[in-house]
Amino acid sequence: MQQRDEGVRQGRSRAVRFVEAFGGPEALTLQDVPEPQAGEGQIRVRVTAAGLNPMDWFMTADAETAARFGLSLPCGFGTDYAGVVDQVGPGATGYAVGDRVFGAALSRAVADHVVVDADGNIASGVAHHTPEGVDDRTAATLPIAGSTAAAALAVLDLGPDDTVLIGGAGGGVGVFAVQLARIAGARVIGTGSPSSADHLRSLGAEPVAYGEGLTDRIRDLDAGPVTAALDLHGTDTVHVARELGVPDGRICTIAGVVEGVPAANGANAGPEALRNIARLVAAGRLRVPIAATFPVDDIREAVELQAARHVAGKVVIDLQPRR
16 A cells, blocks of 8 residues: 655544534534545545535535435535545555545545545545646536536537526536536526626626526527526526527526426536546636635635625635645
8 A cells, every 4th residue: 555644643634524413514513533544446635625515515404415415424524625645545546646636525525635436436436637737726626516517518518509598607517617618619698696797707608687587688688599508506597598498408407406307417427527627727728716715624614605605606625735
């Protein structure tokens, strides 16, 4: 087994956890825990940054919801991470100590160390090599939101002849969905609050305020026919898209269910989707606005900000000095 120990006291590691009960930010605790060890076919990553997503607090909001995701107490928090491989278990291939990686570890990413399968998935933990030119904070924002956006856009199969309506375009998934749609050549109309208009324009979308009268405001843009739609918040955009004549097969949801309308999530993304997104970031073709960073000691404040869902970009937790 390859191993390198630096910085963190040997044998112990910090992890953000729910200990006595699931719940909101007030239930989160930063604990000193035994340092995890890489087993057969696994690698251990010394985490430098962890990105937050709505699913992190949604699936741990209460015991019943957590059970649906296979979670029980004590339970970690967060899924997206980036860092450096510091231990390679027997039989694990494709990684070496010192490799920079990013990936997903379901509800256990906000910790000094995560152990993931060298050839795994979100549930067991997965790692990808971080390309040169992508810093750890940015890499830690990619897995869930990037994979979800890629999966949804695969359903829509956008091209230069499309005009796509993206509801909730300024959020964490929207950051990726808008830019990937533009890279595909589509015209993008993005809904958001009036205060988010400049943010949406910076991503490449034509902003329009959500809420009552949205259908008429879109028609007033004189954008021609809307040919596809992506609802990143609930189902309101689905109903507007139908009013605009978009067929159900070219509408997609990620957080709501509407009969006849396809749904997608990050698990549906193709194996190359996330690596392609990382390459686009490295090439400067896709950027990830990071709205705020917090030290791990301030995890409660970070989750409160992220859960308010009014952040223009991503929220990241710093755990170690960045490479």
